[in-house]
Every structure is written in structure tokens, then in C-alpha cells.
Amino acid sequence: MNKIVRKPELLAPAGDLERLRIAIKYGADAVYLGGIQFGLRANAINFTMDDLREGVEFAHSYNKKVYVTVNIVLHNKEIDGLVDYLKELEQVNVDAIIVSDPAIIKLAREYTNLEIHLSTQQSCLNVESAKFFKSEGVSRIVLGRETTKEDIQMILDNVNVEIETFIHGAMCASYSGRCVLSNFLTARDSNRGGCSQICRWDFDLKNENGYYFKGEKPFTFCTKDLSLLKHLPEMIDMGIASFKLEGRMRSVYYVATIVSVYRKVIDEYCSNPTGFEYNEEYEKVLRNCANRDSVPQFFNNIYDENCQYYNGRVEISNQDFLAIVLDYDDENQEAILEQRNYFKQGDTVEFFGPNTNTIAFTIDKIIDENGEQIEIVRHPRQVVRIPINIMLEKDCMMRIKR
Numbered sequence: 001m002n003k004i005v006r007k008p009e010l011l012a013p014a015g016d017l018e019r020l021r022i023a024i025k026y027g028a029d030a031v032y033l034g035g036i037q038f039g040l041r042a043n044a045i046n047f048t049m050d051d052l053r054e055g056v057e058f059a060h061s062y063n064k065k066v067y068v069t070v071n072i073v074l075h076n077k078e079i080d081g082l083v084d085y086l087k088e089l090e091q092v093n094v095d096a097i098i099v100s101d102p103a104i105i106k107l108a109r110e111y112t113n114l115e116i117h118l119s120t121q122q123s124c125l126n127v128e129s130a131k132f133f134k135s136e137g138v139s140r141i142v143l144g145r146e147t148t149k150e151d152i153q154m155i156l157d158n159v160n161v162e163i164e165t166f167i168h169g170a171m172c173a174s175y176s177g178r179c180v181l182s183n184f185l186t187a188r189d190s191n192r193g194g195c196s197q198i199c200r201w202d203f204d205l206k207n208e209n210g211y212y213f214k215g216e217k218p219f220t221f222c223t224k225d226l227s228l229l230k231h232l233p234e235m236i237d238m239g240i241a242s243f244k245l246e247g248r249m250r251s252v253y254y255v256a257t258i259v260s261v262y263r264k265v266i267d268e269y270c271s272n273p274t275g276f277e278y279n280e281e282y283e284k285v286l287r288n289c290a291n292r293d294s295v296p297q298f299f300n301n302i303y304d305e306n307c308q309y310y311n312g313r314v315e316i317s318n319q320d321f322l323a324i325v326l327d328y329d330d331e332n333q334e335a336i337l338e339q340r341n342y343f344k345q346g347d348t349v350e351f352f353g354p355n356t357n358t359i360a361f362t363i364d365k366i367i368d369e370n371g372e373q374i375e376i377v378r379h380p381r382q383v384v385r386i387p388i389n390i391m392l393e394k395d396c397m398m399r400i401k402r
Contacts (some may be wrong), residue, residue, distance in 0.1 A: 001384065003273045003274050004235075005236050005237060005264065005269070005270050005273050006239065007236075007267075007270045008236055008240055008241060008242055008243050008244075008266065009030055009065075009164075009241060009242040009243065009264055010027065010028050010029050010030075010166065010243055010245075010259065010263055010266060011028065011029065011030045011031070011032060011242050011244045011245065012028035012030070012031050012068070012245050012255060012258075012259050013031070013032060013033075013035070013169075013245060013246060013247045013248040013250065013255065014031040014032065014033040014034075014055070014248065015046075015212065015247075015249055015250070016047070016051075016254075017047075017051055017055055017058075018047075018250075018252055019250075019255050020033065020055045020058065020059065021058060021395075022252045022255050022259075022395060023174055023256075023259055023326050024058065024059055024062050024064050024389075025062075025354040025395055026255070026256045026259040026263065026325050026353075026354050027260060027263030027354065028259050028263075029063065029065065029271045030064055030065035030066065030067060030095070030250075031055075031059060031064070031065075031066055032066075032067040032068070032098060032241070032244075033046075033047055033052075033055065033066065033067075033068060033069070033088060033248065034046045034047065034067060034068070034069045034248065035047050035048075035049070035052060035068055035069075035085070035089070036048060036049075047068075049088055049092065050090075050364055052066075052068070052092050053092050055091055056094060058092055060093070060288065060349060063283070064303045065083075065095035065096070066095055066187040067094065067095060067096045067098055067117060068089055068094045068096075068097050068098065069097075069098045069101040069106075069119070070085075070086070070089075070097045070099050070104055070314055071098055071099055071119035071121050072100075072101070073098075073100070073101060073121075074101050074103055074104065078102070079107075082104065082107060083107055083111050084168070086107065086108050086111060086112050086114060087111060087112060088103075089112075089114060089278075089337055090112045090113065090114050090373070094114070095111045095115065096114065096115035096117050096139075097114050097115070097116055097117065098118075098119045098142065099116055099117070099118065099119055099138075099335070100118070100119035100121035100122045102136065103164065103218065104135075105136055105137060105138065105311070106136075107148060109136075109137045109171065109360055112251055113366075115139050115140075116137055116138050116139060117138065117139065117140040117141070117142060117164065117237055118138045118140065118141045118142060119142055120142040120143065120144055120145060120176045121176055121178070122144075122168065122176075123144040123146070123175045123176050123178060124141050124142075124144055125143065125144045125146060125147050125151060126151065126155070127154055127155050127159060129159045130158075130159040130161060131158075131159050131252050132156045133161075134159060134161045136162070138161070139161065139162060140161065140162035140163070140164055140241065140242070141155075141160075141161055141162070141163055141164065142154070142164040142166075142244065143163060143164070143165050143397070144163075144175060144176045144177060145166050145171060145172070145176050145226065145297065145298065145299050146176065147165070147237075147286060147297060147298060147299075148237065148300075149231075149234075149299050149300065149301070150301075151166065152238060152240065152299075153238055156238060156239055156240070162241040162242065163239075163240050163241055163242075164240070164241060164242035164243075164244055164307050165228075165234070165235070165240055165242075165243065165244065166196075166226060166244045166245075166246055167226070167227075167228040167235070167243045167244060167245065167262065167381050168225075168226055168227050168228065168229070168245045168246060168247075168258055168262065168286075168294075169225060169226055169245055169246020169247050169258075170223075170225055170226075170247070170292075171223040171224070171225060171226050171297060172199070172221055172223070173199035173221055173222070173259075174199075174306075177200075177337075178332050179195070179198075180198065181198040182194065182196045182197070182198050182361070183193045185198055186198070187386070192342075199220075199221055199222055199223065199267075200220065200222045201220065202218035202219065202220050203218065203221075204218075204219070205219050206345050207352075217311040218311075219311065220310065220311075221308060221309075222247045222292075222306060222308065222309045223297075223308050223309075224293045224294060224295050224296065224297075224307055224309065225282075225290060225292045225293065225294040225296045226246070226295070226296070227286060227294030227295065228296055228298065228299055229261070229262070229265060229282060229283060229286065230265060230278065230283075230296070231296060231299060232262070232269060233269050233273070233276060233278075236266070236269060236270065236273075237273075243262065243266070245258050245259065245262065251321065252324070252397075253320070253321035253324075253340070253397055253399070254289050254290070256352075256397055257286070257289040257397075258286065260352065260354075261282045261285055261286055264339055265278075265279075265284065271275075284402070287400075288320050289320060289321075294368050295307050319402070320341075320399045321340050321341055321397065321398075321399055322339070322340060322341050322342075322343045322347075322349060322398045322399055322400060323337040323338060323339050323340055323341075323343065323377075323384075323397075323398040324337065324338050324340060324395065324396070324397055324398070325337060325351070325353070325392045325393065325394055325395060325396040325397075325398070326383065326394065327370050327394055328389065328391050328392050328393070328394075329385070331389060332385075332387075332389070333388065333389050334367070334385040334386065334387050334400040335385065335386050335388050335392045335396075336383065336384075336385055337383070337385070337386065337398060338381055338383050339377045339378075339379065339380065339381055339382040339384065342376070342377065342378050343376075343377050343398075344363070344375055344376040344377065345363055345364065345365065345366055345374075345375045345376070346362070346363065347362070347363050347400075348360065348361070348362045348401045349361055349362075349398050349399065349400060349401055350364060350398070350399050350400070350401045351390075351392055351396050351397070352396065352399070353392065353393050353395060353396030353397065353400050354393065354395065354396075354398055355393060356392065356393055356396050359390060360401055361388060361390075363384060363386055364386075364387065365387050366384050366385070367382070367384060367385040367386070367387075368382070368384055368389050369382075369383055386395070391398075
């Protein structure tokens with residue numbers, strides 16, 4: 001008898017309209033994003049109401065969903081404008097709001113019919129907490145990233161509410177963002193969208209007499225990133241409704257890469273759960289697009305020193321992303337590319353896309369906008385053509401072949 005599993009939602013970050021479009025095209029079932037107000041990514045571009053309307057229309061044309069973060073910790077001065085903002089979100093036809101402050105839950109229920117998801121910022125980790133927020137009108141709970149597999153299963157077994165869990169991305173050194181180090185050291189409020197990521201700084205250590213320790217490397221308490229790629233089959237079997245990818249501040253390349261990899265693993269398992277074979281090559285692809293190590297974090301009950309960097313780390317800015325395909329000239333069999341990193345004639349590269357399997361290719365010729373042949377593409381966002389007899393769809397990515 002064939003094993004039947006329920007396919008979970010794959011939820012991707014969208015820092016702007018371009019990344020929203022990329023996330024949807026590369027396989028996300030839904031995206032989450034922040035508006036100009038009441039979100040926790042003050043340094044992101046974020047969405048105006050016109051942007052949001054355009055993004056919702058695009059997502060809905062693909063039968064995908066849009067969730068808007070309204071997860072700021074409110075002060076009194078902001079409450080007056082909140083109801084009008086929530087009503088605007090309802091008029092734009094967003095599919096849900098993501099909320100942490102109980103006051104926002106209360107006002108959204110009183111003045112709108114918006115679907116409400118509980119933010120990970122609320123640090124919901126147990127059955128009684130999940131029951132409480134369900135009773136307050138929350139239809140989905142985004143669990144705290146500190147939840148173990150056993151805790152998740154207990155909540156699933158005892159609370160009839162949708163559960164969403166993070167499966168990939170940066171981790172907070174505090175409880176899912178409940179940190180005031182940024183406030184204290186830089187006067188930037190981490191719970192109001194201004195976190196300066198103090199946990200990724202290097203520190204000097206003092207002993208009880210006030211003398212500095214001098215180690216081989218600077219001390220840090222930066223967490224490694226989260227990756228639950230290997231655990232997806234058991235998480236799908238558990239019945240988790242939505243798998244969330246972190247990264248609203250990340251590049252289009254990062255979003256395209258992680259969405260496409262997690263999409264493949266979810267689809268491969270759900271289409272053949274009894275015969276599924278895990279492909280470790282996907283891990284290599286994820287490693288190459290990030291600048292920190294990834295571990296399962298709390299899910300498997302192993303959250304020791306191997307989950308953090310205590311004695312320094314090496315974070316290398318990713319240079320794999322070379323170009324994005326703007327169009328394909330079928331008559332001349334040329335891909336039209338917009339440069340994102342230095343590349344040159346003779347380089348061996350890979351193309352991948354929403355409906356394009358990974359293709360290895362050696363660049364034999366590069367033509368600039370003036371029709372001149374060049375050897376190197378070094379100018380930011382330079383538009384060039386390369387002859388290739390494989391039709392490439394718009395928004396394919398070109399990366400270094402490793």
C-alpha cells in the first residue's frame with residue numbers, strides 16, 4: 001500500500017517586489033513580507049501599499065499567498081494608526097497577517113476579518129500556550145525556533161491549529177528575537193525592527209579581576225544558521241502545515257537557491273515517500289550560497305557548542321551569483337544577461353531556473369550592448385549576450401560551477 005502524505009506549504013521571504021516574484025516563480029507556495037509600518041525589518045526596503053497591492057495581484061495570479069508581518073512590539077503612540085493600517089491590508093486582500101502583540105490580535109479581530117498567524121516573536125513553545133492563542137482567534141502558530149521535535153509533535157497531537165516552523169536561515173542568540181542588546185549598545189530597538197545584530201560582533205573577555213583574556217581568536221556568541229533539509233521527510237510525516245525560510249534581507253540569488261532546493265526535496269518525498277532517497281548534493285548547493293555553517297539547531301535536541309561560533313568565524317561574502325537571465329534571443333540563440341558578479345570568457349558556469357534543470361556551460365564568447373566582443377564582464381549590472389544553444393527562461397540564474 002502506498003504511503004500518503006500531506007504536502008506542506010513552502011513559505012519564502014520577500015524583501016521587495018523582485019524577490020517576491022523570484023520566490024513565487026522558483027516554487028514558493030506563499031511569501032511573507034513587511035509593510036512600511038509595524039514590521040520587524042526596519043532596514044529592509046519593505047513594501048508600500050502600492051507595492052503590496054502589486055505583489056498580492058502577482059502572487060494570486062499564480063494561486064499563491066501573501067502574508068504580511070505586523071509583529072512589532074507596540075508602544076502607545078502607535079495604536080491610533082494601527083486599525084486603519086489593518087483595514088488597508090484587508091482591502092489589499094492579503095491572505096493573513098503575522099502578529100506577536102496580543103493587542104494587535106484583539107484589534108484585528110474587532111475591526112477586520114483578516115486571518116491571523118502568531119509570529120515566532122511570541123516564542124510559543126508548548127501546548128498550553130498554543131491552546132491559549134488559538135482561543136484568541138489565531139489560525140496558525142509559527143513556533144519559536146527553540147522548539148524540539150518532541151515539543152512540536154505534542155502540540156500537533158493536542159491542539160487543533162495549523163503549525164508553521166522555520167526550516168532554514170539565520171538564528172537569534174535570544175528567544176526568537178527577544179533581545180535588548182542592540183538597544184543597550186547601539187540604541188537601536190531590536191523588537192521594533194532595528195536590530196544591529198550585536199550577537200555577531202567580536203568581544204574581549206575579562207576575568208573576575210578585570211583583566212582581559214587574550215585568546216587565539218576573538219570571542220563571539222554568534223549562532224550558526226538553521227538547516228533542516230535532512231529532516232524534511234519526518235517533519236512532513238508529523239503533519240506540519242508550513243515550512244518557513246528565513247531571509248527577507250537576502251539576495252534574489254539566495255532566495256532562488258533555497259526555494260528551489262527545498263521545493264525539490266519536498267516534491268520528491270511527497271511524490272514517492274516509500275522510495276525516497278536523500279540527495280546530499282542539495283546540501284552542497286545550500287552551502288555554496290550562504291556564508292555561515294548550518295546545523296539542525298534545536299529540532300534534534302542537540303544544541304550544544306557545535307551550534308554556535310565561540311572563537312571567531314570566517315564569513316565570506318558569496319560571489320557565486322554571476323548573472324540573471326533577462327531574456328533569450330531565439331533567432332540568434334543568445335542569452336541576454338544582467339551581470340551581478342565578475343565573470344569572463346572561458347569560465348565554466350551553471351544555469352538553473354524555475355523550470356530549468358541545472359545546466360553546466362563554458363562561456364566561449366561574450367558580446368556587450370554595442371555588439372562588441374569582450375573578454376571580461378566587470379561593470380555592475382552590465383547587460384551582455386552569450387551564445388548558448390539551450391533556451392533559457394527569464395529569471396534563470398547563472399552561478400559559478402563548483
